[in-house]
Amino acid sequence: MTWKKWSHSDLEKQFNPRAAIGEEITTILAGWEAASDERRVELEGNFDIAYGDHPLMQYDCHVKSSDKLIIINIHGGYFRAFDKSGMDSHVADLIKSGFGVVNINYPLCPEVTLTSIVKTLGIGISHVMEYLEAKGFNQKVVLLGHSAGAHLGMHLSHEPVIRKKLVGIVALSGVFELGFIQEISIQDDVHLSDDEVNKLDCLNFPPLLGPKYYISAGGDEPSAWIDQSWIMANLLTKRGDDVTLHVCAGAHHFNLVDYLCDGNHLDGAVLKTWINSLCKE
Numbered sequence: 001m002t003w004k005k006w007s008h009s010d011l012e013k014q015f016n017p018r019a020a021i022g023e024e025i026t027t028i029l030a031g032w033e034a035a036s037d038e039r040r041v042e043l044e045g046n047f048d049i050a051y052g053d054h055p056l057m058q059y060d061c062h063v064k065s066s067d068k069l070i071i072i073n074i075h076g077g078y079f080r081a082f083d084k085s086g087m088d089s090h091v092a093d094l095i096k097s098g099f100g101v102v103n104i105n106y107p108l109c110p111e112v113t114l115t116s117i118v119k120t121l122g123i124g125i126s127h128v129m130e131y132l133e134a135k136g137f138n139q140k141v142v143l144l145g146h147s148a149g150a151h152l153g154m155h156l157s158h159e160p161v162i163r164k165k166l167v168g169i170v171a172l173s174g175v176f177e178l179g180f181i182q183e184i185s186i187q188d189d190v191h192l193s194d195d196e197v198n199k200l201d202c203l204n205f206p207p208l209l210g211p212k213y214y215i216s217a218g219g220d221e222p223s224a225w226i227d228q229s230w231i232m233a234n235l236l237t238k239r240g241d242d243v244t245l246h247v248c249a250g251a252h253h254f255n256l257v258d259y260l261c262d263g264n265h266l267d268g269a270v271l272k273t274w275i276n277s278l279c280k281e
Contacts, residue, residue: 076147150174218251
């Protein structure tokens with residue numbers, strides 16, 4: 001609850017990556033889109049597999065029998081923005097490291113509530129696991145989420161259909177508490193209720209006990225945002241979980257993802273080694 005010590009204006013700078021990074025964010029996200037457009041041809045498998053009627057209830061499956069394990073990627077965007085397609089370059093990097101990847105979309109606020117997003121992704125994970133089983137893919141599974149996706153991954157760990165296969169959760173620059181969202185401009189789109197803050201805050205409703213956790217933040221992110229990763233890692237460690245906490249020097253909210261998904265980057269190689277270790281679980 002350290003965020004309660006900050007003034008409203010400081011909260012915006014601390015907990016809104018767009019405010020923290022400034023105008024450069026437009027160039028960064030355009031770069032993600034351009035890189036994904038260029039590298040999409042590298043991705044084998046099936047795109048836009050529907051798991052419901054909403055146009056954003058879809059996922060891509062890039063999995064082979066030879067893959068060491070399967071990563072289910074959940075994009076960020078503060079529950080209100082972005083699309084799985086913008087992460088195809090990162091998916092290509094993960095595949096180069098020998099992992100299969102499922103890249104999942106979900107409906108966004110303000111069209112739906114956060115409660116609805118969590119329930120919808122639960123349906124999505126069930127569909128994914130059934131699809132993988134039908135295709136004969138029996139590898140272990142890791143949930144990987146960036147920003148809001150890290151928060152959602154924590155909740156998805158409780159889905160019964162994934163528990164037996166889930167060996168790890170990777171949370172990149174995650175937002176785990178929710179109360180401060182009600183105090184910043186993000187609330188204009190997310191419309192969090194007090195009930196949602198109480199029930200869906202990851203400190204009040206922690207993820208599953210059992211999988212290993214890799215929690216990472218960028219060293220150039222605002223201090224309160226870095227604290228989110230420390231607070232989450234501390235809670236899990238005290239509970240008895242196996243947790244790796246990694247602050248990536250020189251990284252902000254977005255290039256952290258570039259670095260860690262790239263197995264040839266120094267920090268990405270560390271994560272790659274950690275994920276490979278889970279293959280023996």
